[in-house]
Amino acid sequence: MSNRLFSRSSDYLHCLRGMHQLHALNLSGQDQTDEANRIRGQMEQVWWNLSETEQERLDGLSEDLYTLSDGLWKPSPTTPETKLLQEQYDHAVQTGNWDEALNSLRLVAHFLEPAAVSTLRGSIWQSAGDPETAELFYEHSAHGPRNGQSDPAKWPLFPGQIEVPQ
Amino acid sequence: MPKVYRTMKCATDRFPVVESSNQGLGVRSDLQAGIVDVDLDADGFVVLNGHGMSVVPEWRKLPAFLIPSRLRDRCHKARGDNQTACFTMGAGPFQDGVFADQLELRKDKPHHGCIVPSASVPLSQFESNIIGTRSQWVIDEE
Numbered sequence: 332m333s334n335r336l337f338s339r340s341s342d343y344l345h346c347l348r349g350m351h352q353l354h355a356l357n358l359s360g361q362d363q364t365d366e367a368n369r370i371r372g373q374m375e376q377v378w379w380n381l382s383e384t385e386q387e388r389l390d391g392l393s394e395d396l397y398t399l400s401d402g403l404w405k406p407s408p409t410t411p412e413t414k415l416l417q418e419q420y421d422h423a424v425q426t427g428n429w430d431e432a433l434n435s436l437r438l439v440a441h442f443l444e445p446a447a448v449s450t451l452r453g454s455i456w457q458s459a460g461d462p463e464t465a466e467l468f469y470e471h472s473a474h475g476p477r478n479g480q481s482d483p484a485k486w487p488l489f490p491g492q493i494e495v496p497q
Numbered sequence: 498m499p500k501v502y503r504t505m506k507c508a509t510d511r512f513p514v515v516e517s518s519n520q521g522l523g524v525r526s527d528l529q530a531g532i533v534d535v536d537l538d539a540d541g542f543v544v545l546n547g548h549g550m551s552v553v554p555e556w557r558k559l560p561a562f563l564i565p566s567r568l569r570d571r572c573h574k575a576r577g578d579n580q581t582a583c584f585t586m587g588a589g590p591f592q593d594g595v596f597a598d599q600l601e602l603r604k605d606k607p608h609h610g611c612i613v614p615s616a617s618v619p620l621s622q623f624e625s626n627i628i629g630t631r632s633q634w635v636i637d638e639e
Contacts, residue, residue: 353562353576362566368578371562372519376532378560379551379609386560393561393574 336460337429342377343385347464349374350389354396354467388430391437392464395452398445399471407441429459446472499594499602500587501552501610502637504563507582513634517624519563520581522631524550526620534611535620542617547603549611550627554591556583556638558608568638584634597633599626 337343349370356362356370378386416439423431432455440448453468505513506520513522524534534551536544543549553559561574565582568575587596596602596612599622604610614623 349562350576357566357576362576363579368520371577372532374562375519375551375560379606383606383608390561390574393576397569397573 335427335429337388337456338382338385339460342380345377346374346381346385346389347392347461350392350396351463351467353393354399357396358400384430388433391433395433395437396467398440398448399467401445406444409442413439413442424455427458429455446474498587498596499554499589499591499610500585501554501591501596501602501612502556502559502583502585503550503552503634504556504559504565504577504581505584505634506580507584507636511636512631513584515628515631519551520578522550522634523624523627535623537620538617541619543614543620543623545613545617547605547611547613549603549613549623551609551611552602553609555608556585559583565638571638582636583638585637586630586634597626597630600630 352370353362353367356364356367361367381389416435420432420435420439423429423435433452436448436451436455443451449468449472453465453472455465456462456468457465503513504520505522506516508514514520515522517523517525517527519525519532525532526535526537527533533548535548536546538544556564557572559577561576563581564572564575564577565579566575566577567579568583591602591604591610593602593604593610595615599615599618600612601615602610603613612627614626618626
């Protein structure tokens with residue numbers, strides 16, 4: 332399953348676009364409307380046709396998209412597990428296991444500046460062949476704070492080590 | 498009886514709203530609406546093909562867009578309608594078998610199944626049997 336592009340099946344894309352639409356409605360405060368429920372109903376029609384991997388990816392995307400609209404970030408202190416999580420993330424990126432990379436990044440995201448995390452997420456989605464989803468994260472990254480650092484190698488936690496997918 | 502979960506609108510009596518929708522206690526069968534949960538034969542009987550009212554074994558196994566977003570503090574992906582609640586019914590393992598009077602659970606995936614009629618019956622009978630379970634559903638969002 333390594334270094335594979337994400338699915339472009341019609342059912343998967345239908346749910347992916349639905350998730351983008353629900354995210355946009357959330358940003359505009361309209362995620363509790365009939366329009367949002369219409370989108371949810373359409374997504375449910377094909378959701379159970381997706382593979383478990385696809386379902387988990389889109390559920391993870393739902394969680395990750397909230398980070399684009401959540402408030403102030405408070406850095407968490409690193410723990411002994413941090414190094415292991417970093418290694419898992421690096422290995423996933425090096426082997427092109429994009430789902431594992433997204434999952435690993437989610438586990439360490441609270442250690443990192445949100446804008447930095449968005450850049451990494453954008454890179455992963457881009458590498459997995461989904462520029463539309465990547466753009467959502469890149470856009471946040473472009474406007475988010477980086478404490479004056481634009482070089483990923485100088486972002487917190489993994490200085491000079493964290494892998495940015497090319 | 499297998500334990501199942503389904504998000505549905507909550508009525509004022511704290512039981513699920515009876516409704517032919519993906520947010521109610523019921524099934525959709527109106528082809529004109531373009532979305533159906535059950536197939537009917539030429540005589541209006543429910544076809545026994547595993548299709549029915551969608552359920553899962555744990556509410557956290559629901560897709561993000563069906564978990565009320567007010568539950569985000571305990572389920573970070575939640576992106577669903579806040580007018581719905583996570584209802585559960587039953588107590589046994591999530592496996593094929595009798596669910597209620599004239600109703601069965603049929604799994605199609607490890608984390609998904611459908612409540613289907615035990616035998617082919619008219620749609621109205623199937624709906625009545627589902628409605629008959631209404632007082633047995635309770636909210637569980639822990």
